[in-house]
Amino acid sequence: MLKILYFASVREKLGQGSEELALPGGVTDIAGLLGFLAQRGGPWESLATFRNLRYAVNQEMVRLDAPLRPGDEVAFFPPVTGG
Amino acid sequence: MVRVQEADFDVGVELAALRREHPQVGALVSFVGVVRELNDAAGVSEMLLEHYPGMTEKALAAIVDEARRRWTIIDATVIHRVGRLLPTDQIVLVAVSGGHRGEAFAACEFIMDYLKTRAPFWKRELTADGARWVAARAVDEQAAERWQG
Numbered sequence: 001m002l003k004i005l006y007f008a009s010v011r012e013k014l015g016q017g018s019e020e021l022a023l024p025g026g027v028t029d030i031a032g033l034l035g036f037l038a039q040r041g042g043p044w045e046s047l048a049t050f051r052n053l054r055y056a057v058n059q060e061m062v063r064l065d066a067p068l069r070p071g072d073e074v075a076f077f078p079p080v081t082g083g
Numbered sequence: 084m085v086r087v088q089e090a091d092f093d094v095g096v097e098l099a100a101l102r103r104e105h106p107q108v109g110a111l112v113s114f115v116g117v118v119r120e121l122n123d124a125a126g127v128s129e130m131l132l133e134h135y136p137g138m139t140e141k142a143l144a145a146i147v148d149e150a151r152r153r154w155t156i157i158d159a160t161v162i163h164r165v166g167r168l169l170p171t172d173q174i175v176l177v178a179v180s181g182g183h184r185g186e187a188f189a190a191c192e193f194i195m196d197y198l199k200t201r202a203p204f205w206k207r208e209l210t211a212d213g214a215r216w217v218a219a220r221a222v223d224e225q226a227a228e229r230w231q232g
Binding site: 078 | 116132133134135137138141142163174175195198199200201202203204205206207216217218219223
């Protein structure tokens with residue numbers, strides 16, 4: 001299973017803050033997972049075009065080609081605005 | 084020391100803690116971020132700060148570790164508030180102790196610049212026109228990039 005978290009405007013757009021998902025067949029990295037999620041249609045399509053979307057795996061910021069394994073915690077969020 | 088909390092903080096207490104029992108400290112540098120009433124030409128009546136529990140603390144600790152690698156400092160305190168904040172409220176404290184001011188100034192500015200672009204916090208503002216997520220600013224990214232290379 002993957003634990004997926006959505007934060008801030010991403011969470012708002014999708015209407016949910018988290019989900020558990022079995023690693024879909026053929027999905028090996030963040031780019032693949034994004035493609036899988038966007039195919040759900042409706043608000044999920046926005047993930048494919050979200051401007052400057054950021055991703056983290058196991059609480060570390062990563063790039064689109066970061067590999068995914070069962071048990072990973074994945075997060076999608078907009079650019080950070082703290083401070 | 085890194086803390087994420089809803090409660091306010093007392094800068095005097097935090098600075099005193101950085102010099103207490105550390106007679107080698109010759110410089111204390113601090114930065115306090117405050118909620119502005121006016122942002123992007125709109126009046127802000129309230130701000131809600133969201134974060135990614137777990138990752139936030141790790142990211143802040145990693146930024147402080149990186150500052151320790153780059154400069155000779157003695158200690159550092161980072162406190163970031165979350166939840167509901169009002170104009171004039173304190174948002175963030177970065178305080179650095181060192182033997183001399185030069186390295187403490189640089190480390191403090193570095194920690195703040197990296198926090199702005201690497202720590203998972205998001206601001207949502209309430210204005211007369213409704214609620215809006217604060218957009219990331221290119222100038223913050225440029226400030227962080229100064230420290231690279």
